[in-house]
Amino acid sequence: MSRMAATRDGYGQALLELADNDRVVVLEADLGKSTKSLHFRKEYPERTISCGIGEQNMLLVSAGMASSGYIPFASTFAIFTERAFEQMRNGVARPNLAVHLCGSHGGTHTGTDGSSAQSIEDLAIYRTLPNVTVLHPCDDVSTRLLTKQLADSNKPSYMRTARNKTPVLYDDVDQSTIQIGKGIELREGNDVAIIACGVLVSEALKAAEDLSQQGIQATVIDMHTIKPLDTDLVDKVASRCGAIVTAEDHSVIGGLGGAVSEHLSTSSCTPLERVGVKDRFGESGQADEMLELMELSAPHIAKAAHRAMNRK
């Protein structure tokens, strides 16, 4: 059994490791205990700015600090970042200020808090903003590494992390292979490619295992960077496999599936099936129950793989 961890813990760890850089500041909106910025607050209270329950203010205080040479990491629940979308758009992305916004508790996997807390549109909306890098890592190791890279990126970003634990995939891999903008090929096959992000990466691996029992060899990609999309890798696996499935705990509209299909529409006629939340809201339930209810779990990904292959 592999180690289990939540990506938000990787975020909290990264902030601590970034603290040597005295330009790094952390901003909170009363959810530091949840997003895991609290560890930084404990060690570096003078560089932690409480904005109370005020996300709009938090985004623009971050922008002001970035304009003065600081590297702000601001976090709240993914759903509440959306309240400050226009601040992110006009105050951060437009002047290209390197504010790093982290939305934790993304997706229906967040669970029993119910639909009001389950952001299923964050990746889609932030992906529309020029200048903004959009990330959704799948384990705590990659979250930690990618967060640390953001500090040097000099561009604004949005990163979604998840509340609940998922299998850790990168404890024993060469960490230099985890880079913003580069998808990671976790499994190589020639029949179908499953491009996944976040909590569905481990589900995609399970689906690939099930498919291999049926004699189908699937490629699995961890596409932790939604924007800029690793289009070279998409083209490579489209050409090799001839069928693609995207998988995300996010609306089927506009997220990873949207990004991949937009790209493929300009480069090839590869059949594509999108696994995601089917234009509906969630409800209260355990994380695993939500993946079943929303038809996001491994069996549903495997079914989508068959559909995609049948369209070759």
Added chain:
Amino acid sequence: MSASISELEELARRCRIEIVKMVYRAQAGHPGGSLSEIDLIAALYSTTMRVRPEDPDWADRDRFILSKGHASPGMYALLAEKGFIQHQDLHSYRVLGGICQGHVDMKWCPGVDFSAGSLGMGLSFGMGCALAARLDGSERRAFVMLGDGEIQEGSIWEAAMAATHHELGNLKVILDRNRIQNDDFCQEQMRMFDIPAKWKAFGWNVKEIDGHNMEEIVEGIKFLDSSNDGPSILIAHTIKGKGVSFMEDNPSFHGAAPNDEQYALAMSELGVVE
């Protein structure tokens, strides 16, 4: 830094001429709020702002955040007078590729510290600048110009509360209380009742002045300079469109350009000799 009252008044008059010219040339823009704010901005830059026109990105400069960013002609006119940009640049107002974008933008125009255009954002941004200054151990200040209609935005009050919580004595606000917003008089759109009391209740240092009386403005700026125990706000009672008779107190000139006849009259009233 020791401009006389008459010099400040003359500076503001020259800026008013440029404001009307910019909006007339573009046949678009926001003259009313530019004319109401200009005495305040002219005095601010002439008496207290620590900036270097030849080095507009100087890291330790005071920041000026025009949160009511539609009133950009006033800002551009002042920046030209102070040498941040050339007078010729004013012809680029609202013109494709021009540094004088419709709303002030830090990515386009030297001397602009904030990309404005969406109301309710500048106070938070200024708070970030003030926090950064404190972390740097710097004496620099963040001055923020708000419109009165703008404080109907809820995010203003998030920032108002947070600035007091963080005891930001280096955050200084001027409120251009011209009593008119886009559609109509504020009184008709959203009554704001006792504005000074609201800021006081949020823990701010508050002073009210006549925003067109240069002596009172200079005193008001001294109040901002000397109030360092927490955030401060100067509520300046102004007249929208001040200096051009037909624009004064007229909601129609929040965001409209004068026609040829009106332009000639405005130039005449502002003392332009043909």
